[in-house]
Amino acid sequence: MNCQAETGYAPTSLQHGFPACGEDGPAYVEPMTHVVKVCFCPSCYVRGAARILNVITGILGTGAGEISENGSYTLETVKRLGGCRSGPVIVVDDEYHFDVTIQKVREIFRRSEE
Ligand code: FES
Numbered sequence: 001m002n003c004q005a006e007t008g009y010a011p012t013s014l015q016h017g018f019p020a021c022g023e024d025g026p027a028y029v030e031p032m033t034h035v036v037k038v039c040f041c042p043s044c045y046v047r048g049a050a051r052i053l054n055v056i057t058g059i060l061g062t063g064a065g066e067i068s069e070n071g072s073y074t075l076e077t078v079k080r081l082g083g084c085r086s087g088p089v090i091v092v093d094d095e096y097h098f099d100v101t102i103q104k105v106r107e108i109f110r111r112s113e114e
Contacts, residue, residue, distance in 0.1 A: 033067060033074045034112065036060070037091040040077040044087035048100075052088045053077065055105050 038044075038053045053064060056075060062068040064077045083089040086098035092108060 033072055034093055035074045035076065035091075037076050037078045037081065038064070039079065039081040039083075039087060039089045041079045041081075041084070043084035044081075044089055047087040049088040051102070052090065052100050052105060055102050056090070056109075059105070059109050 036056060038049055038056065040049055040053075057063055060068045060073045060075055062073065062075050064075050067074050078091075081089040081091060081096070083096065083098045088100045090097050090100050090105075090108075092112065097104060097108060
């Protein structure tokens with residue numbers, strides 16, 4: 001079974017190169033969805049990460065640890081994205097965004113829909 005092919009989603013552990021067990025043996029998978037990570041460590045949290053997560057949740061219609069209804073986005077909370085002095089920090093796919101504001105979030109997701 002290839003869970004990504006069947007569900008359109010690969011769990012985070014698989015997206016980072018861990019093998020997926022299947023009938024044909026281990027397989028490495030690439031993410032099919034956009035992966036959005038919101039840092040929830042103390043520095044980002046006190047700088048508004050919870051508010052940013054709420055806005056993203058509203059835009060995507062999904063909560064942390066879930067996949068958006070259209071299957072296009074996976075939303076996660078993570079720790080230590082390495083920009084503590086410039087939080088809140090989010091990563092959309094491999095692109096880092098620092099000093100994230102509600103306005104920036106709206107721009108990021110508007111661009112990603114184009
Ligand atoms: S606390 Fe978020 S990047 Fe360090």
